Every structure is written in C-alpha cells, then in structure tokens.
Amino acid sequence: MIKKQVLEFALKNWKVILIVLLLVVVAMKNRRDYNLMQKAYETQNESHQAQIDGLKEIHKKELREKQKLMENHMESIAAIEEEYEDALQMIKELREDKKGEYRNKFNNDREQLIKDIEEKFGIQYVP
Numbered sequence: 001m002i003k004k005q006v007l008e009f010a011l012k013n014w015k016v017i018l019i020v021l022l023l024v025v026v027a028m029k030n031r032r033d034y035n036l037m038q039k040a041y042e043t044q045n046e047s048h049q050a051q052i053d054g055l056k057e058i059h060k061k062e063l064r065e066k067q068k069l070m071e072n073h074m075e076s077i078a079a080i081e082e083e084y085e086d087a088l089q090m091i092k093e094l095r096e097d098k099k100g101e102y103r104n105k106f107n108n109d110r111e112q113l114i115k116d117i118e119e120k121f122g123i124q125y126v127p
Contacts, residue, residue, distance in 0.1 A: 010017060105113035114125045 102113065105116070117123070118125055
C-alpha cells in the first residue's frame with residue numbers, strides 16, 4: 001500500500017522530483033568544480049611564490065657580485081691614483097733636477113746650454 005502511494009506520488013510529481021534531482025546534481029558538480037578551482041589556485045600561488053623566491057635569490061646573488069666588482073673597481077682606482085701621485089712626484093723631482101742642471105749651465109757653461117737648446121728645439125741662437 002505504501003509502495004502504491006509512493007509510486008502514485010512519484011508519477012504525479014515526476015517533474016518536481018526530476019528538477020530536485022537535477023538541482024542536487026548541479027550543486028554537487030558546482031562544488032566539485034569549485035574545489036578543483038581552489039586547488040588550481042593554491043597550486044598556482046605556490047608556483048608563483050617559488051618563482052618569486054628564486055628571483056629574490058638570484059637578485060641577492062647579483063647584488064653580491066656587483067658589490068665585489070665595485071670593491072675591485074675602487075681598489076683599482078686607488079692603485080691608479082697612488083701610481084699617478086708617485087709619477088707626479090717623480091716628474092717634479094726630474095723637473096727640479098733639470099732646473100738645477102740648467103742653472104749650473106747658465107752660470108758656468110753658457111755655450112753648452114746654447115748648444116743643448118739648439119739641439120732640443122731646433123732653433124739657432126742669435127746673440
């Protein structure tokens with residue numbers, strides 16, 4: 001008797017029952033799709049974070065290398081400046097020696113000074 005009433009109810013309201021079943025199926029499918037999208041989103045976030053971490057590490061490495069190059073460059077500049085100062089000092093000493101030599105020649109041996117000037121500059125002395 002209950003089977004007969006259930007069967008009659010089902011035949012009479014089959015459209016409503018079908019709509020409810022379809023709604024349940026659609027709801028379950030939506031939930032499954034949402035879970036899949038959530039997992040894909042989390043995976044993508046993890047991938048992006050791994051890429052960001054990798055890029056940060058590469059950036060740190062490049063900064064360290066850049067700092068080393070900068071230090072080497074500054075050391076090279078310091079060495080060049082020191083060599084330059086030494087060369088300037090040597091030139092100053094040579095200039096003072098030549099001045100002294102020319103003073104002695106001017107005071108003691110003017111003829112030799114005249115010859116030196118004529119040879120060096122290619123001019124002729126006219127008294």
